[in-house]
Amino acid sequence: ALRERVERQRLEQELEIAARIQSSILPRDVSVEGLEVVATMEPAAEVGGDYYDVLPFEGGAWIGIGDVAGHGLRPGIVMVMLQSVVAAVAALAPQTRPRDLIHVVNQVLYDNVRRRLEQNEHATLSVIRYRKDGSLSFAGAHEDLIIWRAATGKCELIPTDGTWVAATQDIDAVTHDHEARLTPGDVLVLYTDGALESQNAEGERFGMERLLALVERAGERPVAEIRDQVLSALRDFAPVRDDDVALLVARYRP
Numbered sequence: 001a002l003r004e005r006v007e008r009q010r011l012e013q014e015l016e017i018a019a020r021i022q023s024s025i026l027p028r029d030v031s032v033e034g035l036e037v038v039a040t041m042e043p044a045a046e047v048g049g050d051y052y053d054v055l056p057f058e059g060g061a062w063i064g065i066g067d068v069a070g071h072g073l074r075p076g077i078v079m080v081m082l083q084s085v086v087a088a089v090a091a092l093a094p095q096t097r098p099r100d101l102i103h104v105v106n107q108v109l110y111d112n113v114r115r116r117l118e119q120n121e122h123a124t125l126s127v128i129r130y131r132k133d134g135s136l137s138f139a140g141a142h143e144d145l146i147i148w149r150a151a152t153g154k155c156e157l158i159p160t161d162g163t164w165v166a167a168t169q170d171i172d173a174v175t176h177d178h179e180a181r182l183t184p185g186d187v188l189v190l191y192t193d194g195a196l197e198s199q200n201a202e203g204e205r206f207g208m209e210r211l212l213a214l215v216e217r218a219g220e221r222p223v224a225e226i227r228d229q230v231l232s233a234l235r236d237f238a239p240v241r242d243d244d245v246a247l248l249v250a251r252y253r254p
Helices: 002-026 071-091 096-114 193-197 206-216 221-239
Strands: 035-042 049-057 062-070 123-131 133-141 144-147 154-158 178-181 187-193 245-252
Touching: 002 071, 035 049, 035 221, 049 071, 049 123, 049 187, 049 221, 049 245, 062 071, 062 187, 062 245, 071 096, 071 123, 096 123, 096 133, 096 193, 144 206, 187 206, 187 221, 193 206, 193 245, 221 245
Parallel strands: none
Antiparallel strands: 035 245, 049 062, 062 123, 123 133, 133 178, 144 154, 144 187, 187 245
């Protein structure tokens, strides 16, 4: 019984540390030329490794979204590594290609996680280079991008391709740059899998269909309201979740 209590206390302390890591590394104030941006990460009962970031540069910004597999302290540490590498490359070479940024992230994480820590964590990651003319260049495998089109009131799903970072040493052959464009009033929605995979008491998942319907109904509202309506619907659908939810909503206002 004593050993069990000690182990529980150790696990609780580990989760508390991981939660502090997650909350402290996420951006607090986001200001990007031409974009109205809000973002939130809601932690679940167990700490995961959800990541998002917005890194402005002159005339645009880098936007990242990802999720480290697993729960607990190690995914939190890997998330900090991921954030640090993305931020460093974006600061040093803001005009770099997205696929090259993903390549550097994979090199550093693979070496740190697989060789030095001798662990098997890996992460989904997409990085987007936004420019104030509305152009988006992106690379990396995460969830599909959602763009609510102001002209039609409908959502467009844009797939991301590639593979996990830190899972294998060489990902160049499957990592490609892709392009998209925002027109005035369009809304970009990024999210982690905790949104889609949240389950209700009957074991039914929230799913993409519900998420798209919510975004389409709220698309004309301010970005903070879109975010809040999605999060409120998720809480109502699945009051208890076992995975974090990160959500970023950005409207293009040139």
